[in-house]
Amino acid sequence: xxxxxxxxxxxxxxxxxxxxxxxxxxxxxxxxxxxxxxxxxxxxxxxxxxxxxxxxxxxxxxxxxxxxxxxxxxxxxxxxxxxxxxxxxxxxxxxxxxxxxxxxxxxxxxxxxxxxxxxxxxxxxxxxxxxxxxxxxxxxxxxxxxxxxxxxxxxxxxxxxxxxxxxxxxxxxxxxxxxxxxxxxxxxxxxxxxxxxxxxxxxxxxxxxxxxxxxxxxxxxxxxxxxxxxxxxxxxxxxxxxxxxxxxxxxxxxxxxxxxxxxxxxxxxxxxxxxxxxxxxxxxxxxxxxxxxxxxxxxxxxxxxxxxxxxxxxxxxxxxxxxxxxxxxxxxxxxxxxxxxxxxxxxxxxxxxx
Numbered sequence: 101x102x103x104x105x106x107x108x109x110x111x112x113x114x115x116x117x118x119x120x121x122x123x124x125x126x127x128x129x130x131x132x133x134x135x136x137x138x139x140x141x142x143x144x145x146x147x148x149x150x151x152x153x154x155x156x157x158x159x160x161x162x163x164x165x166x167x168x169x170x171x172x173x174x175x176x177x178x179x180x181x182x183x184x185x186x187x188x189x190x191x192x193x194x195x196x197x198x199x200x201x202x203x204x205x206x207x208x209x210x211x212x213x214x215x216x217x218x219x220x221x222x223x224x225x226x227x228x229x230x231x232x233x234x235x236x237x238x239x240x241x242x243x244x245x246x247x248x249x250x251x252x253x254x255x256x257x258x259x260x261x262x263x264x265x266x267x268x269x270x271x272x273x274x275x276x277x278x279x280x281x282x283x284x285x286x287x288x289x290x291x292x293x294x295x296x297x298x299x300x301x302x303x304x305x306x307x308x309x310x311x312x313x314x315x316x317x318x319x320x321x322x323x324x325x326x327x328x329x330x331x332x333x334x335x336x337x338x339x340x341x342x343x344x345x346x347x348x349x350x351x352x353x354x355x356x357x358x359x360x361x362x363x364x365x366x367x368x369x370x371x372x373x374x375x376x377x378x379x380x381x382x383x384x385x386x387x388x389x390x391x392x393x394x395x396x397x398x399x400x401x402x403x404x405x406x407x408x409x410x411x412x413x414x415x416x417x418x419x420x421x422x423x424x425x426x427x428x429x430x431x432x433x434x435x436x437x438x439x440x441x442x443x444x445x446x447x448x449x450x451x452x453x454x
Contacts, residue, residue, distance in 0.1 A: 101144075101145070101146050101199060101200045101201060101202065101218065101222075102146065102148045102149065102150065102195070102196055102199050102200075102201040102202075103138075103141040103146045103148070103149035103150070103172075103201060103202050103203075103204060104149070104150050104152070104188065104189070104192055104195075104196065104201050104202070104203045104204070105134065105137060105138065105141070105149060105150070105151045105152070105203075105204050105205075105206050106151075106152045106185065106188055106203070106204070106205050106206050107122060107124045107134060107151050107152060107153050107154075107156070107160050107206040108152050108153055108154030108155075108156075108179045108182055108188070122134075122156035122159050122160050123207050123321070123322065124160065124206035124207050125156075125159060125160065125163055126321070126327060126407070126409070126424075127391060127393050127407065127409065128209065128321070128327070128330050128331050128334050128391070128407075129331060129334040129335050129338060129374055129391055130357075130359065130374045130376050130391050130392075130393055130394075132163060133206070133207060133209055133321050133327075133330070134160075134164075134206040134207070135170070136209055136210075137204040137205075137206060137208065137209075137210070137271075138164070138167075138170050138172060139170065140204070140210065140213045140214050141172070141202060141204065141214070142170060142171045142172055143213050143214075143215060144202070144213065144214050144215045144217075144218045145218070146202060146218070147171060147172050147173055148172075148173050148175075149167065149172050149173065149174050149175070150174075150175045150176075150177050150192050150195040150196070151164065151174055151175070151176050151177065151206075152177050152178075152179050152188045152191070152192065153176050153177070153178055153179065154178075154179050154180075154181075154182060157176065157178060160176075161176060175195055177191060177192050177195060179191060182292075183287075183291070183292055183293060184287070184288070184290075184292030184293035184294055184295070185203070185205075185292075185293070185294065185295035186281075186282040186285060186292075186293035186294055186295045186297065186298045187282075187292065187293040188203070189203070189274075189278060189279065189282045189295070189298070190282050190283070190293065193279060196279075198276045199276075200221070200222070200273065200274065200275050200276070201273070201274055202214060202217075202218065202271065202272070202273050202274075203271070203272045203273075203274060203295075204270070204271050204272075205270030205271070205320075207270075207320065207321050207322055208269065208270035208271060208318070208319070208320055208321070209317075209318065209319045209320075209321055209330050209334075210231075210269065210271055210314070210316065210317070210318045211316045211317040211318075211333070211337075212315065212316035212317070214271060217229060217231065217271070217273060217312070218273060220310070220312070221273040221310070224308070224310055225275075225308070226273075226275065226308045226309065226310040227274070227275045227277040227278070227302050227307040227308050227309060228272065228273065228274050228275070228277075228278060228299055228302055228307070228308075228309045228310070229272070229273040229274075229309075229310045229311070229312075230244070230252070230268055230269070230272055230273075230299065230309070230310070230311045231268070231269035231271050231272075231311070231312060231313075231314050231318070232244055232266040232267065232268060232269065232311050232312070232313050232314065233266070233267055233269055233313060233314040233318050234265050234266060234267070234313075235265055235266075235267040236265075238262035238264065238265045238266075238267055239258065239259060239260055239261075239262050240258060241258065241262075241267035241268065241320075242255060242256065242257045242258065242267065242268040242294070242295075242296040243255070243256055243259070243262045243263060243264050243265070243266055243267055243268065244264060244266045244267075244268055244311060245263040245264050245266075246264065246266065246311075251311075252299075252303060252309055252311045253303070254300065254303075255268065255296040255297075255299055255300045255303070256296065257288060257294045257296040257297070258290075266313075268296060269314055269318050270320060272295065272299075277302060277307055278298060278302070281298040281299070281301040281302050281305075282295075282298045284298075284301050285297040285298055285301055317333055319333070324424050327407065327424060328389075328405065328406075328407065328422065328424070331389065331391055331407055332389040332405070335355075335371075335372035335373065335374065335388075335389055335391065336372055338355055338357055338372055338374065339355060339357075340354070340355035340356050340357060340371060340372075341357050341358070342356060342357075342358050343358075344358055344359055344360045344361070344362065344377075345358025345359065345360075345361070345362035345363065345364065345375065346358075346362070346363045346364070347364045348363075348364070348365045348366070349365065349366050350364045350365065350366060350367045350368065350369065351367075351368045351369070352364070352368075352369045352371075353368075353369070353370045353371060354370055354371030354372060354373075354388070355371040355372040355373075356369050356370075356371040356372070356373050356374070356375070357373070357374040357375070358375050359374070359375065359376050359377040359379075359394075360377040360378070361377045361378040361379075362375040362376065362377060362378070362379050362380075362381075363379070363380045363381070363382075364380075364381045365380070365381070365382045365383070366382060366383045367381045367382065367383060367384045367385065367386065368384075368385050368386070369381065369385075369386045370385075370386070370387050370388050371388060372388060372389065373386055373387070373388060373389070373390045373391070373392075374390075374391050374392070375392050376391075376392055376393045376394040376395070376396065376410070377394050377395070378394055378395045379392050379393070379394060379395060379396040379397070379398070380396070380397050380398070380399070381398045381399075382397070382398070382399040382400070383399060383400045384398045384399060384400060384401045384402065384403070385401075385402040385403070385404075386398065386403050386404070387402070387403065387404025387405065387421070388404065388405065389404070389405040389406075390403055390404055390405060390406050390407075390408070391406075391407050391408065392408045393407075393408060393409050393410040393412075394410045394411070395410055395411045396408055396410065396411065396412045396413065396414075397412075397413045397414070397415070398414050399413075399414070399415045399416075400415055400416050400433075401414045401415065401416060401417040401418075401420065402417065402418060402419045402420065403417070403420045403421070404419075404420070404421040405421050405422050406420060406421060406422065406423040406424065406425065407423075407424045407425070408425045409424075409425060409426050409427040409429075410427050410428070411427055411428045412425055412426070412427065412428060412429045412430070412431075413429070413430045413431070413432070414429075414431045414432075415431070415432045415433065416432055416433025416434075417431055417433065418433070
């Protein structure tokens with residue numbers, strides 16, 4: 101069995117971060133979110149993995165490399181434009197051959213792994229196996245309509261009138277029949293080849309499509325609120341470890357991880373929190389559910405329930421919370437007159453001022 105991980109797409113809901121960075125590489129608890137999916141594939145015994153890449157191909161390839169450090173053999177498959185999930189299967193045909201495969205959306209997060217899902221697929225000899233979960237806003241997802249016995253009878257993609265609240269999770273297992281399915285469907289109104297249409301084709305052709313409801317935690321991290329919730333959930337599971345960092349005249353409470361070279365001086369940190377390698381926290385308060393990535397400086401500031409990306413400097417921020425701050429950002433308080441906010445913001449930025 102092979103793996104197909106989708107790391108293309110534009111990530112419009114996380115702009116401006118995704119104007120210049122791959123959404124699949126935004127860190128959750130200081131690990132790129134895509135790595136959780138790659139590790140799940142490896143744990144299920146899948147080591148041959150194709151990664152679909154788009155405009156951010158160079159960044160993805162730089163971070164993932166050849167996959168050896170993750171215990172994988174990675175092949176990159178370029179997609180010229182984001183033409184739908186089913187289109188990813190079309191362009192990966194040569195890589196996939198006639199093997200069964202797991203398709204994993206790189207910005208999806210699933211606690212508990214996929215070992216049982218893969219075993220169930222292999223034992224049942226299905227043509228497709230999909231995961232479902234109940235959601236509060238099904239109009240934003242592909243959803244499944246089930247019959248009285250829980251069998252999938254219809255799939256609908258992002259409908260204004262969804263037939264159920266059972267969303268299709270971005271992890272799928274397919275047999276070779278999916279290749280005929282993706283070649284038999286037409287682009288949707290969005291101009292994309294929808295994987296839900298391909299699975300619907302299998303159902304209409306009488307092929308065996310199995311579904312099961314997710315028993316653990318799943319999240320599509322495509323929005324800020326979801327990314328922060330996912331980060332919070334993972335941080336709740338960490339074990340504190342201060343051994344790799346240096347603490348001077350500071351107070352540390354709860355589960356806190358200091359990565360290699362992290363320095364905490366004259367500060368207070370309340371976990372669960374993780375401070376990345378070579379990051380300095382000086383005269384500051386870091387509250388729960390905060391992930392600070394590598395080579396940052398947090399000085400004379402308060403940060404809580406936020407994700408801070410690498411090489412960012414925050415000095416004199418009275419209170420920063422519920423935020424996602426990109427790479428190499430500089431936030432400083434100044435005493436110059438006249439008193440005013442001075443900003444340089446990219447497209448689709450959001451700023452909340454007290």
